[in-house]
């Protein structure tokens with residue numbers, strides 16, 4: 413099955429918690445703090461590869477979690493870091509934030525990678541908080557927790573040339589002659605169900621050709637299979653409009669060219685602008701080829717960079733078509749094969765936001781990124797840690813913010829899991 417668009421869930425690994433412990437053994441009565449640090453959580457990395465050509469791996473399994481960091485332990489044992497999770501996608505895969513649709517990265521270089529989510533930092537163990545004046549810290553840090561995000565993976569094939577046309581006109585046959593590809597060829601409509609790629613060699617040049625499933629009238633709105641695949645040719649530089657010159661299925665060459673062009677134009681302005689070569693195929697069965705070529709040439713509505721009479725059956729004219737494609741490509745801007753990586757972070761860390769609400773009993777509830785972050789550093793039943801918590805609330809403006817919201821002496825305030833009485 414060819415899968416070219418999926419929505420998946422990603423979560424980087426949480427950081428492991430630091431440990432709070434003191435050395436105790438039969439030789440040491442009052443050993444110092446020996447709680448180790450938590451390990452860092454694993455990152456989620458997207459790597460693109462030429463070895464894959466569909467996103468099928470992400471169709472059945474939709475949730476991807478990187479490993480969590482292990483907690484620290486006594487005897488200064490640090491927790492193990494969580495392993496990174498590497499997701500392999502085909503070259504040409506665009507990753508979007510599913511909430512905003514913003515592009516996060518567009519990987520086009522085989523083997524290149526992008527770290528989409530970073531694992532949480534491990535918390536420090538209590539031994540890290542020992543100072544000459546504070547020899548027995550009874551607190552440690554919790555590991556940083558990571559949130560789950562939804563992203564869209566979207567494959568957009570990168571090829572120099574796109575072969576387009578009605579079903580059964582011989583697109584795949586032409587691809588099989590001009591390139592190394594071995595697409596399925598048969599005498600019925602919609603033989604090709606997903607894009608085929610082939611590499612063509614003309615003397616010293618080589619380029620990639622994509623053959624997409626047949627288009628029909630209304631393809632740009634979803635008729636037939638076309639709609640799904642039109643976007644795959646948006647990244648090509650040149651189109652070859654393959655037409656059945658034998659008109660054997662009751663077709664008309666000019667009508668066919670125009671219908672296909674209308675579909676391209678209604679699908680996207682990018683497709684409308686792409687230069688086009690016309691291949692009149694099945695000329696072994698066609699009559700009046702020269703007249704047909706002239707008719708196309710004279711039609712001002714048909715913009716073309718050359719008309720070639722060919723036969724996929726006898727291979728007549730195919731070489732000339734190939735040379736013309738190679739020549740045309742030389743005139744065009746080279747394909748943009750560079751990765752794009754946006755500076756938008758999927759998991760922008762929120763360490764500062766403070767939200768104050770009141771519940772039905774009138775208790776002030778303080779929440780937000782600031783509070784969640786503070787949670788990592790505070791152990792409420794440790795007096796030193798609690799003193800630090802109070803200091804932070806004052807210095808970081810939480811007390812001030814509460815006053816602004818109308819908190820007065822004696823009001824109840826809930827932050828994290830503790831409820832206390834507000835004293836100004």
Ligand SMILES: Nc1nc2c(ncn2[C@@H]2O[C@H](COP(=O)(O)OP(=O)(O)OP(=O)(O)O)[C@@H](O)[C@H]2O)c(=O)[nH]1
Nearest residue numbers: 579580581582583584585602603604626694724725
């Ligand atoms: N006589 C003749 N038959 C051809 C020629 N080119 C292709 N065919 C035949 O036309 C039929 C369709 O060819 P395909 O290459 O599968 O056509 P397609 O455009 O890829 O079709 P879809 O994938 O269904 O869109 C096959 O039976 C081919 O053998 C040609 O030049 N002359």
Ligand SMILES: [Mg+2]
Nearest residue numbers: 583584603604
């Ligand atoms: Mg085909």
